[in-house]
Amino acid sequence: MGGDHGPAVTLPACAAFLERHADAQLLLVGRAEALQSRPASLRSERCLVIEATEVVAMDDPVEVALRRKRDSSMRVAIEQVRDGRADAAVSAGNTGALMAIARYVLKTLDGIERPAIATQIPNVTGGATTMLDLGANVDCTAQHLLQFALMGSALVAATTERARPSVGLLNIGEEVIKGNEVIKRAGQLLREAAARGDLHFYGNVEGNDIFKGTTDIVVCDGFVGNVALKTSEGLAAMVGSLLREEFERSAYSRLVALLALPVLRRFKRRVDHRRYNGAALLGLRGLVFKSHGSADAFAFEQALARAYDAARAQLLQRVRAGIAQAAPWLREAAPS
Amino acid sequence: MGGDHGPAVTLPACAAFLERHADAQLLLVGRAEALQSRPASLRSERCLVIEATEVVAMDDPVEVALRRKRDSSMRVAIEQVRDGRADAAVSAGNTGALMAIARYVLKTLDGIERPAIATQIPNVTGGATTMLDLGANVDCTAQHLLQFALMGSALVAATTERARPSVGLLNIGEEVIKGNEVIKRAGQLLREAAARGDLHFYGNVEGNDIFKGTTDIVVCDGFVGNVALKTSEGLAAMVGSLLREEFERSAYSRLVALLALPVLRRFKRRVDHRRYNGAALLGLRGLVFKSHGSADAFAFEQALARAYDAARAQLLQRVRAGIAQAAPWLREAAPS
Numbered sequence: 001m002g003g004d005h006g007p008a009v010t011l012p013a014c015a016a017f018l019e020r021h022a023d024a025q026l027l028l029v030g031r032a033e034a035l036q037s038r039p040a041s042l043r044s045e046r047c048l049v050i051e052a053t054e055v056v057a058m059d060d061p062v063e064v065a066l067r068r069k070r071d072s073s074m075r076v077a078i079e080q081v082r083d084g085r086a087d088a089a090v091s092a093g094n095t096g097a098l099m100a101i102a103r104y105v106l107k108t109l110d111g112i113e114r115p116a117i118a119t120q121i122p123n124v125t126g127g128a129t130t131m132l133d134l135g136a137n138v139d140c141t142a143q144h145l146l147q148f149a150l151m152g153s154a155l156v157a158a159t160t161e162r163a164r165p166s167v168g169l170l171n172i173g174e175e176v177i178k179g180n181e182v183i184k185r186a187g188q189l190l191r192e193a194a195a196r197g198d199l200h201f202y203g204n205v206e207g208n209d210i211f212k213g214t215t216d217i218v219v220c221d222g223f224v225g226n227v228a229l230k231t232s233e234g235l236a237a238m239v240g241s242l243l244r245e246e247f248e249r250s251a252y253s254r255l256v257a258l259l260a261l262p263v264l265r266r267f268k269r270r271v272d273h274r275r276y277n278g279a280a281l282l283g284l285r286g287l288v289f290k291s292h293g294s295a296d297a298f299a300f301e302q303a304l305a306r307a308y309d310a311a312r313a314q315l316l317q318r319v320r321a322g323i324a325q326a327a328p329w330l331r332e333a334a335p336s
Numbered sequence: 337m338g339g340d341h342g343p344a345v346t347l348p349a350c351a352a353f354l355e356r357h358a359d360a361q362l363l364l365v366g367r368a369e370a371l372q373s374r375p376a377s378l379r380s381e382r383c384l385v386i387e388a389t390e391v392v393a394m395d396d397p398v399e400v401a402l403r404r405k406r407d408s409s410m411r412v413a414i415e416q417v418r419d420g421r422a423d424a425a426v427s428a429g430n431t432g433a434l435m436a437i438a439r440y441v442l443k444t445l446d447g448i449e450r451p452a453i454a455t456q457i458p459n460v461t462g463g464a465t466t467m468l469d470l471g472a473n474v475d476c477t478a479q480h481l482l483q484f485a486l487m488g489s490a491l492v493a494a495t496t497e498r499a500r501p502s503v504g505l506l507n508i509g510e511e512v513i514k515g516n517e518v519i520k521r522a523g524q525l526l527r528e529a530a531a532r533g534d535l536h537f538y539g540n541v542e543g544n545d546i547f548k549g550t551t552d553i554v555v556c557d558g559f560v561g562n563v564a565l566k567t568s569e570g571l572a573a574m575v576g577s578l579l580r581e582e583f584e585r586s587a588y589s590r591l592v593a594l595l596a597l598p599v600l601r602r603f604k605r606r607v608d609h610r611r612y613n614g615a616a617l618l619g620l621r622g623l624v625f626k627s628h629g630s631a632d633a634f635a636f637e638q639a640l641a642r643a644y645d646a647a648r649a650q651l652l653q654r655v656r657a658g659i660a661q662a663a664p665w666l667r668e669a670a671p672s
Contacts, residue, residue, distance in 0.1 A: 124573075172566075208567065208569050238459070238547040239575055257599075267578055
């Protein structure tokens with residue numbers, strides 16, 4: 001039901017997803033009348049409908065979503081994961097509400113105080129950099145950042161071919177003396193974790209390293225991560241709009257644009273963040289993925305595929321194992 | 337002497353600057369042998385040479401720059417400002433060293449605890465967004481953010497046609513309840529300052545608003561600002577390199593690139609951050625501007641012009657007046 005476009009986008013995406021994943025099953029959760037209109041390809045035994053009477057609005061306060069809308073599609077979908085009827089839940093709805101409901105319904109894994117949101121950002125190598133947290137936690141301790149690094153490593157190891165992905169700590173300089181006290185302490189905890197073999201710590205990275213692909217994973221607090229992500233979205237939108245403006249400026253430039261179409265299309269495909277749609281909510285006792293609210297059917301299908309891949313790769317068990325291995329040190333590192 | 341290229345860039349930039357600013361005078365501060373090679377146009381009474389025996393290296397720790405290199409070109413240049421022989425100092429050198437030396441030599445203005453670094457970032461409106469702090473302060477209180485807003489307002493009012501520039505507080509959502517405690521308190525202080533008429537506060541802005549040009553000024557702590565700026569630089573570099581790669585891929589794309597040259601050149605000019613080179617160090621008892629270390633002669637000339645414009649517009653007096661007007665409230669707002 002969620003996102004800027006609701007079922008108009010999610011239903012076609014579901015149809016495309018089922019077509020491409022022959023062994024997948026979908027549970028569509030939402031209002032009866034919205035799901036009535038689904039295409040024929042979503043009327044097989046591989047696609048069940050679960051009715052929910054309410055919908056969390058994109059601007060609902062977390063409290064309303066959590067306490068007043070107990071039969072929201074978002075909540076019912078997450079309950080399917082809790083009750084073992086679904087391997088993962090995917091939503092394009094309100095991020096704050098999704099995190100709050102997921103946390104309330106699923107609970108966090110042992111050793112995790114704060115779940116985090118992780119997404120992939122395309123980088124210049126042709127691959128993607130996994131970044132977390134992206135806004136779930138506005139104030140983080142060094143221990144939280146260590147937990148994010150462990151969870152991010154489990155995510156990348158589960159869903160890519162990197163068995164020991166590298167972790168960078170987002171900072172304002174490469175030297176270990178850079179940053180505020182939390183960051184310096186986090187660097188120390190990450191170096192200790194790397195020395196024990198719990199993860200592969202590269203060291204500090206800076207904002208530009210996200211797009212250079214210096215490390216597989218970039219760890220930061222949710223305030224910084226959210227600002228970095230939205231700043232990138234803003235710059236990308238500006239570049240796109242200025243490029244369009246210049247190619248539309250005159251008869252000559254429009255002709256050139258026509259000739260340049262195959263080149264510009266390839267370029268667009270390479271910077272297309274829709275391919276990486278689908279952020280993981282990590283640290284919960286169940287898999288939940290968040291699609292961008294503005295996702296189109298192609299992008300929403302990627303989020304579904306990401307959830308599918310994560311479930312097949314046993315992401316939950318991997319995150320649990322990564323945290324369990326480091327548990328004694330996480331306890332020790334916790335401020336008394 | 338500073339920056340990645342030293343006098344090879346700064347000297348031609350100085351020559352171009354003098355040519356375009358008929359009433360300007362330059363004091364070139366640096367090693368005798370480096371300045372010997374200056375072009376003839378830098379040998380008039382409008383261009384004096386002041387020798388300094390040492391140079392702060394780009395990777396010198398702040399302590400070395402501050403305590404061991406007492407005759408560095410950076411320090412001697414800032415001393416010219418302190419002693420009233422120069423209206424502003426411009427350097428492409430080590431940012432941390434420049435801030436530390438400027439703070440030590442010039443001292444901060446009354447009411448300012450932390451100087452800040454402010455730069456302009458091109459936005460989609462064709463203008464620029466002024467952003468501060470960009471890395472001088474990794475931990476900020478709400479009071480510091482209020483001071484940054486006042487100083488940024490003075491800067492924009494002095495150097496553009498906006499008499500009452502708008503200030504946005506960088507946050508992870510527009511609602512006043514968003515963000516961590518420091519940000520929420522800063523929002524409150526900014527609303528109070530706006531109610532008194534000390535500045536024009538727009539409210540919270542998000543990362544994408546920097547490039548949308550939603551406000552004239554975006555205020556944030558130095559950690560967040562530095563990450564946002566470097567993330568943007570990284571994305572811009574990636575976009576440029578992918579665009580180049582696609583236009584160089586085949587004989588056809590190279591031909592199209594040739595035809596598209598005027599279009600691509602216009603595009604490049606519009607996103608050219610070199611035009612905005614020259615960050616202001618605000619809150620000191622003297623004007624100091626920082627050029628990007630990688631600046632070429634065109635970019636370094638812009639930094640010189642920015643310093644010149646600021647000095648002519650009496651930026652120092654304006655910042656002082658802005659802070660003095662708000663002084664009673666800054667004291668009241670300070671945590672006891």
